[in-house]
Amino acid sequence: MNILEVEGLNKHFGGLTATSAVDFHVEAGEIVGLIGPNGAGKTTVFNLVSGALLPDSGVVRFKGTGITGFKPHKIVRMGIARTFQSVKIFSRMSVSENVLLGHLFGRAKGSVTSDPARGETEEILDFVGLGGLKEARAMDLILASQKRLEVARALATHPDLLLLDEVMAGLTPTEVAKAMELVKSIRERGVTIVMIEHVMKAIMSICDRIIVLHHGVKIAEGTPEEVVSNKTVIEIYLGE
Amino acid sequence: MLIALLVLLVGLPAYVPSSSYTVILVTNILMYVVMALSWAIFSGPTGYISLAPAAFFGVGVYASAILSESLPLPLVILIGGLASFVLAYLVGSVTLRLRGMYFTMFTFGLVELVRNLVHWWEVNITGTVGRLIASEDPVTVFYGMVAIFFAVLLASSLIKRSRFGLALRSIGESEEAAAHTGVNVNRVKAVTFGVSAFFMGLTGATMCMRWSYIDPTTAFSIQYSFMPVLMAIFGGMGHLYAPVLGATIFSLLEELLTTKFPYYYMLIFGLTMLIVIVFMPYGLEGVIEKWRKRGKGGPVDVAYGAEKA
């Protein structure tokens, strides 16, 4: 079943084309990579899916239902969560408060003092590896931990689809390896993942399929092996 | 400690002659405290600076002036609060979708807008500008303000500890992230703005009973916008005590200076605002919290609205 379908997505900013007639689908349970040179329109696609931006034309369907033009909070409550390229955690709140927020306003809609809320927050924090930092202030964490926190917060909303925007940018090789493990274990929890990445090693090893964008247009799609041997892809990455 | 304060306040008129200066003074202090606390409920965590308190206060005043002859007092006060809530919710739903500065600009103008409307109404429809009203005795007004004070303290505390309060703080940090965490940002902002206005309306409706004559200029005086903002900025908005402290200090100062230097004291308050903005960005609370944390190490950060449960 296609958990996400995107058809003919067009978005312009003034005279600039961000995305042009982008079509793709994501099947439930997949890990799909979205790659392309800087400015290719990848984050714009995420913004259009998550409701942060309104497309000029085109359709977004989630589990068969049209969600084009829905507000972000509504889309979250339907089951799509995301992280941001520039980590947008709530810096002056504690780590557990960040995650709690996701639990309270995501699909579970719990109440602050309930035990399930506490319990689940702890479970998610342990899962992403931040178990010992519950009461730390978000702004005091190192970058790699802040990224994990953002993922934890997204997971707390009980998504069926998770959009990760460059979650490995700025990480050391060790941190990248750990992040790769985390992404795989998220999929094992039953969450479908679409990830924007520049770290090729990660994309190649964990993605089932890869979509390549360039200047807002989809230029290639397929398994990692197929994409890597695609002539156009090679040209744009080496020729620039 | 709160119980002690409650007992103290409730018992005040008992051991002090009823129409005395003290009761009136404390009523005035409570008025400013409530206004400052109400303002901090919304503007503290979200960072949206509203300059509209005078509009909501004035709506309450007029509600009271118009209805106090025909309806029982508590109902009149409640209506004053509700009218302000509705006004704030409507204005908020429209303007809070925009950048903070547009919101601030509109709230700044709201006071004048409402004042102009009321003035026009009185000139063209009622026939006379201003109206005479029957005033109540100071003790009744005093108890009214005490009740409102405790109500706003309760509301403020409940909000901070609830998921609503968490949502407000997240909005203050990053609206986009909050929306993507499932928070209905526009609704939360509008409702909170409304709640804050509700208490200001209640206050206006209650304080109206101390006067015998009102007109648009006195009901919608921009001072009722300036003072709560000054007090909350000066006192701080993180913990509950902060706006209370700021409001108490300034109302006492106003009391002290108003008789001796009627024009100079506002000049001084204006200068105080300038000094606080430049030198004390987190207000008195920032200074106090820094002093409390001295020697304990670690960063001092007054996260507005971050009351520990």
Added chain:
Amino acid sequence: MIVRFLDIAIGGLLTGGIFALIAVGFGLQYGVARVLNIAHGEFIMLGAFCAWTLFTRAGITPLVSMVVCAPFFFAIGFVIYRILYNPLRTSSESAAVFEGNSMLASFGLLFVVQNIALIIWGAPVRGYTYLAFPINLMGAVFSANRMVTLIASVILGSAFYVFLIGTRTGKAIRAAAQDANAAELMGVRINRVLALCFGFGTMMAALGGLLLSMTSIMLTPVMGLQYTLIAIIVVVLGGLGNIKGSFIGGFILGLVGYIVSSVQPGLSMVAYYVIFLFLLLVKPTGILGK
């Protein structure tokens, strides 16, 4: 019919001339220096009172007073920026924080200036008449002093426009309006330029007030607020940061105000608000904005 149309058109222009001037001043302060100066109206009030004082105490006509008032108020604005807003600018963690803080500081400034005026001139309403004879323009009759204010506004506006386009400082201002940090990197002495903008803003406010006072309106220390609001609305109408837009927007709003006033006096402010609300809802970037 033509007379009616002319009456409205010219009347609107006359009202609009001053609106345009004070809006450009406000726009310089907000669009370039990024200070939402809600005390703007207080300087308009000060300009009006200075004109009144000079006229009634020293017999100096307002047009001559302009020569004295302009540099005086420019200097005041320049100094205020230096000692109040510049420190704020350097100490604020972000542009958004600075916007909020500078607005609050302006709020404080509002009360300081208003009360200084109350101390100096007291609360009673003042006024004076100057050039109050009627002029007949193709059937529509207007007071000479109002025509003078229009002419003065246009001259001042054009002069400033020439300054912006023609001089180096003007170009620096335009650069700063686009991007202050980039301008600084290109060698513009940004602190000085921003202070200049603020000074020009104050100067235009005062000149606007001076011209206003000529039109026999009632002067009181609390008159500033409504003009601040008008300036805000005009600047939003014309597009934030768009100086030309502010100028034209002033005339548009003046026209609207004049029409509404002739139909239902006392509701012109309300009409401005409706426009404001409409703009915010539909096109916050302004009719002429980018």
